[in-house]
Amino acid sequence: MSNIIGRIVSGDFEDILIRQKVDEEIEMGDLLVAEAEESYSLLQVFDLTYGSQISDKEKNLIAGMKLEGHGEELDFTEPELSNYIIGHAKNLVTVKDQNNNETPYSPKKLPGFFSELRRIKEEDLKFMENQDRAEKNDRALTTGKIRSGSKVLDVDVNLPGEDVLRHHILIPASTGKGKSNLVKVMIHDLLDEDYCGFLVIDPHGEYYGEESSNPGLSDHPKSADYLSLYSPDPPAGESSLIININQLRPSDLRNVMDLSDAQNEAIAAYFQDDEENWLENLVTGKDIKGVRDSTLSALQRKIYVYLSVSKENGDLNCEGMFRSEGGESTIDDILSDLEDSKAVVLDTSNLEDRVELLVGSMVANRIFNQYKNYKNSGDLDENPVISTVLEEAPRVIGENSMIRSGNVFEKIAREGRKFKIGLTAITQLPSVIPKEILANMNTKILLGMEMNTERKSLVDSASQDLSKDERNIASLDIGEAIITSTFTNFAVPIKIPLFEETITESDNDEDKYRDEDKGEEVRTEHLGINMED
Ligand SMILES: Nc1ncnc2c1ncn2[C@@H]1O[C@H](COP(=O)(O)OP(=O)(O)OP(=O)(O)O)[C@@H](O)[C@H]1O
Numbered sequence: 001m002s003n004i005i006g007r008i009v010s011g012d013f014e015d016i017l018i019r020q021k022v023d024e025e026i027e028m029g030d031l032l033v034a035e036a037e038e039s040y041s042l043l044q045v046f047d048l049t050y051g052s053q054i055s056d057k058e059k060n061l062i063a064g065m066k067l068e069g070h071g072e073e074l075d076f077t078e079p080e081l082s083n084y085i086i087g088h089a090k091n092l093v094t095v096k097d098q099n100n101n102e103t104p105y106s107p108k109k110l111p112g113f114f115s116e117l118r119r120i121k122e123e124d125l126k127f128m129e130n131q132d133r134a135e136k137n138d139r140a141l142t143t144g145k146i147r148s149g150s151k152v153l154d155v156d157v158n159l160p161g162e163d164v165l166r167h168h169i170l171i172p173a174s175t176g177k178g179k180s181n182l183v184k185v186m187i188h189d190l191l192d193e194d195y196c197g198f199l200v201i202d203p204h205g206e207y208y209g210e211e212s213s214n215p216g217l218s219d220h221p222k223s224a225d226y227l228s229l230y231s232p233d234p235p236a237g238e239s240s241l242i243i244n245i246n247q248l249r250p251s252d253l254r255n256v257m258d259l260s261d262a263q264n265e266a267i268a269a270y271f272q273d274d275e276e277n278w279l280e281n282l283v284t285g286k287d288i289k290g291v292r293d294s295t296l297s298a299l300q301r302k303i304y305v306y307l308s309v310s311k312e313n314g315d316l317n318c319e320g321m322f323r324s325e326g327g328e329s330t331i332d333d334i335l336s337d338l339e340d341s342k343a344v345v346l347d348t349s350n351l352e353d354r355v356e357l358l359v360g361s362m363v364a365n366r367i368f369n370q371y372k373n374y375k376n377s378g379d380l381d382e383n384p385v386i387s388t389v390l391e392e393a394p395r396v397i398g399e400n401s402m403i404r405s406g407n408v409f410e411k412i413a414r415e416g417r418k419f420k421i422g423l424t425a426i427t428q429l430p431s432v433i434p435k436e437i438l439a440n441m442n443t444k445i446l447l448g449m450e451m452n453t454e455r456k457s458l459v460d461s462a463s464q465d466l467s468k469d470e471r472n473i474a475s476l477d478i479g480e481a482i483i484t485s486t487f488t489n490f491a492v493p494i495k496i497p498l499f500e501e502t503i504t505e506s507d508n509d510e511d512k513y514r515d516e517d518k519g520e521e522v523r524t525e526h527l528g529i530n531m532e533d
Contacts, residue, residue, distance in 0.1 A: 005032065006087060008115045014468060016043060016110070018087040018117055019051065022080040026087040027149030029472050029493055031120040034111035039096040041111045042120065044493070045149070046468040047088035054082050090468050092490040095127045102127040104489045120148050125155045141165070142189045143182070143445065144494040147480060152495045160487055162195055164443045165387040165422045167486070168413060172430040172458055173447030178479045179426045180206045182445060183389055184217065184499040186424075187343050192222040198343040198424075199334070199367070200389040201360040205349040207389075210235055217343060219503045228337045230330065231347035232321060241346060242327035243359065245279050245309065245318070251365060256358045256403045257302060262295045279303075280324060284311050306354065320355065334363050335370060341384040357396060357403050364388055365408045371419040385420040388412065393425035398432040413437045431457035443485035445494075448476035464491040 005024045011017035020026045030045045052059060091107035104127045125146060141161035146153045173179050184207060187198050200207050208229045209216015217227050229238040250267045253259070259267070269288050270278040281288070283303060285296065304310050308320030316324040337344045346363070348356035367386055374380040388409070395402045396409040412421050414437070423441070430438065431454050438461035449455050455473050459466045462484040466473070469491070473482065483492045 003118045004116045005119055006117045008034065008111060008113065008117065009086075011088070013110060014090060016089045016091065018043075018045075018089055020085040020087055022084070026085060027151075028475050029147070029149040030087070030151075031092075031146075031148035031493070032087075032089065032117040033120050033124055034115040034117050036112060036115075039094055040124065041094050041107060042092045042124065042490075043089040043111070043117065044092050044472075045087045045089045046472050049086045049088065050083070051086040052083045088468075095124075104128075106489075120153065122153050122155050125153070128155070128157075139193070139195055141186060143186060143483065144479075144481070144496040147493045147495040150477065150480070157483065157492055157494045159443065159483070159485065161190060161193070162385050164485065164487055165196055165385045165424070166417045166420055167442035168417070168422045168440060169387070169424045170393075170430065170433075170438070170441040170444045171424065171426045171447070172444065172449060172454065173428065174450045174454075175428055176478065177447040177449075177476070178481075178496060179447060180204075180391075181479065181499050182447070182481070182496050183207075183424060183426065185496055185502055187217055187389075188220055188499065188502055191217060191220045191226045191343055194341045195384050197338040197341045197384045197386045198389055199338060199360075199363060199386060200343060200345045201348055201356065201391065202345050202389075203348050203351075203353075203356055203391055205347055208345045208347065215500055215503055217345065226342050228334075228342050228344045229347060230334060230344065232350050234347075239330070239333065240327070241330070241348075241359070242321050242323050243330050243362070244327040245283070245307065245316070245322045245324055246277055247328065247331050248279050248322075248362065249365075250278075252358065252362045253303070253306075254404065255361045255365065255407045256354060257306065258404070259299075259302075260295075262292070263299045263302075266291045266295050266299055280316055283307075283309055284314060284316055306358070308355075321351065321359070331362060331366055335366055338367060338386050339370075339383055353395065353402060360388075360390075361396070361403065361408050364412065367421060368408055368412060368416070368419065371421055375419050380420055383420065385422065387422045387424045389424045389426070391426050393423070393427045394429050394432045397423075397425065397434075397437055398429070399434060400432060410437065413440055428454070430454055430461075433457075435461065443483065443487060446473055446476070446482045446484065448478070448480065449473050462491070463488075466491060 004021055006018040006020045006026060009017050009019045026045055026048065028045060028048060032043045034041045034043060094105045094107045095102050096105060139161040140158035141164055143157050143159060146155040146157055171179050171182060190196055207216050209218050217223060220227065230241040231238060232241050234240055250271050253267060269291050270282040273288055274281055283300060285300065307322040309322060310317045318324055334344050346359065348359065371380065374383055390396060390409065396407060397413055409423065412423055416422055425441065442463065444458065444462060446458055449458065455470050459470060463486045464484050466484060469482065479496045479498065481494050481496055483494060
């Protein structure tokens, strides 16, 4: 074996110790290969320590002498043999040659004692190509390229897109580590795919990208067909984010407001009286039998503040995005865009959090109910999987959620996969998401996370054993990530491309589409293992 970088010297199954060769450098997160007769093991470095043949007493003495200017020439005899670096590694996967087909297995044996180790090469990852899943490859979601420490290999990491979206994605990271960039890269990759749609609730105006200084999904060559923006101030060709007040249903208000029993009953009474105009009637104070004046005025005050509406001379006055005229079809239009497998960006950057969450939950609720109906009528297969992208997800699925517990986002997190609806939840604080919901998020793309408590909650809820990876997670640079998923054979280290570079590449997409037409487009390696409901 050439290019030896180190040799296994001791350790155990969880902590294999590797002596680093002089002149070589082993990095945190490096992927190394130990070859055996008919297999090889992929090891990943999770810690580095010093090793030495010299006693501490002697080392301290020599260091002290050098520091104090005595015997500058002084050194150990054969220093490269006496002092060295020890890499601590874990066995990620064992690859065996099975009828000329390289097949990955969960490691059950230690690599040979004293084995030589070399750096990983692109050929070592051939096993990730899965010939049997050619059909699924068409539905691949590309997240980035394999990373060994800080070195990037030219091997795409593809996940089975439909399964992954349906079973939820969690993207946890400290601020500025590249969460939004990753989501833009993923949606850009899938934008023109007919098997999925995205509802992007965008509180920071990051995703659409109207100007060259702020590139976004509108830079995709097929954005005219596959991207819709709903904004209070839409550019030409896009839609206004205004919603007719009568489009709200009692459940929408109940989702986001704390209501007393009497107020809930009042809402039910108005809805029963006139489904079409119930909220307008309530807000303008139409008399309804059984609703007390005090209940009505308390309820009205809440609704006035929430929806930025008021009563003036008996008429409805609207100052926010909820209107008495116009916006009747907004929710239906969004739904139909999603069913047409588009990415729908809701620009909520000018809305207060609670209004943003009300709008988001209205849309999510309609999709949920619609897809439930499709499931019952047997039409679910014809519809795309829909993923809702939630920034600062604990606002709706956290212990201190800003909207009622049991809301539609929690419902999606718990049972959405049955109806082809998933969440792409972005957060800096995974620890405040209930364990049960974290466990339901079957793919987690971990970017750098400095806070210890947050890292722990991720390690505890990961699909693979990451108990040794806390330092690796802490040392991830911007755009570096680890994917832990029920759809991958092992926790995969990746480097995510910068979105701006992705769109530059796709400037050449016309060639790509031409190649696709000729059937020449070749999708690369695939990591997925199938998981049926
Ligand atoms: N994969 C990447 N490669 C190189 N640079 C990146 C990558 N991802 C992000 N960056 C850089 O880091 C900056 C912050 O990225 P991004 O806004 O995606 O982080 P974030 O985690 O969403 O931040 P915040 O928590 O503030 O929303 C980007 O403007 C970009 O310059």
